Amino acid sequence: MTDVRIRAARPADHTRFVQVCDDWWGRPMTQLLPRLFLDHFHTTSLTAEAGSELAGFLVGFDSPADPEQAYVHFVAVAPRHRRSGLAGELYRRFTDGARERGRSVVRAVTSPVNERSIAFHRAFGFTVSGPHPDYEGPGVDRMVFELRL
Structure with a gap:
């Protein structure tokens, strides 16, 4: 890099x-x-x-x-x-x-099928929750990431 x-x-x-x-x-x-x-x-x-x-x-x-x-x-x-x-x-x-x-907090979301993003955020120190049904509307579930600073 x-x-x-x-x-x-x-x-x-x-x-x-x-x-x-x-x-x-x-x-x-x-x-x-x-x-x-x-x-x-x-x-x-x-x-x-x-x-x-x-x-x-x-x-x-x-x-x-x-x-x-x-x-x-x-x-x-x-x-x-x-x-x-x-x-x-x-x-x-x-x-x-x-x-x-x-x-004091950073948040992000991704699709439950985006396993690379979920793994990356976990490794970076984010708390991962979900899937949250209908997060972005009917049938659009999301994983939620939160990092306390």
Whole structure:
């Protein structure tokens, strides 16, 4: 991971994110990443680059409704950068920033079938609960992750 530089995201990064996200995830995911996230939450989101190549990104924000919470909405790492520690470093920087901004908990969710995400969050120290039936609407169950800072 020594060749990867992590910086605050910019609104213009949105185009790069949606160009790779379906391919990196192996299924349609761009609908979960509307431009509004980078327009409004780019200062708390992160972009990882290896030279000019996009290596990964994390889209997260501080909850406007609960001053104690921060939320990771989306994280992705390019296949060639997986298992390099990049996802963990993105999460570490996000959680460190959340703590510095006075947040005491970070949350995220995923589908119950996303076993890699569940294992990753557990290894990072998140408490995992679920599946929570109908969490995102009828028939859309989710696993919930919580990390106390």
